[in-house]
Amino acid sequence: MFGVTALSTREKLLAAARDEFAAYGIAGARVERIAKQAGVNKERLYGNFGSKEKLFEAVVSQALAEHTEAVGQPSGDLLEYVGRLFDFHRDNPQVLRLMLWEALHYGDGELPDEQTRAGHYADKVETLASTLGTEPGTRAAVTMLFLIGLAAWPSAVPQLTRTVLPESADMTQVRAQVIDLARRMLRPE
Missing domain, CATH: 1.10.357.10 (Tetracycline Repressor, domain 2)
Structure with a gap:
């Protein structure tokens, strides 16, 4: 189908991680919950970001970029x-x-x-x-x-x-x- 793009694994992980980190912080966030919400296995999280800490950095970076663009x-x-x-x-x-x-x-x-x-x-x-x-x-x-x-x-x-x-x-x-x-x-x- 043309014109329809599925979210990439990376985008799904970022969206799920944003919810998780906003709710529980970096220490309380669980990679299993992030992976489940994103509909992927947790190895994809590590394959895309390397660690929970790097995923948190990517989420914060994305959020601040959105802030800068909007404000x-x-x-x-x-x-x-x-x-x-x-x-x-x-x-x-x-x-x-x-x-x-x-x-x-x-x-x-x-x-x-x-x-x-x-x-x-x-x-x-x-x-x-x-x-x-x-x-x-x-x-x-x-x-x-x-x-x-x-x-x-x-x-x-x-x-x-x-x-x-x-x-x-x-x-x-x-x-x-x-x-x-x-x-x-x-x-x-």
Whole structure:
């Protein structure tokens, strides 16, 4: 049949692993469950990725690439950028879960692709600094870190969001407040 492509074994494993790692983290994930969900034997997992850790790295890398594509760079209207960050994390909670599991797994240790990721964020900080008309130093980096945190935190800890906010609050209101806080934070001194 033309025009129909079945998912490759690698794609099936990545999709199944994303669910598994988001739910259980790298330590709690089981290759047997990943293989079963992907409809392959676990030897295919090792044949494609080498180890559970390498599969986790591939899943995180894919999730961050999706994030970058969806959110873009902090240029132009920074409040729109913060809104895009908020929307992405609200709509893709697995990405935050993967990041939190990654933080728990590696702690203060170096990430497998840390240099690449640091370069990615250096580009974002440089773009942000240019947009703000400042130098790409610590101040711009801290601003970037806080914009990400401001936009992502309500989705990162939904139990806290649910227990702190009144029942009448909805995510549209939270998004508007996040953007308002970002506006205040970005005001020149």
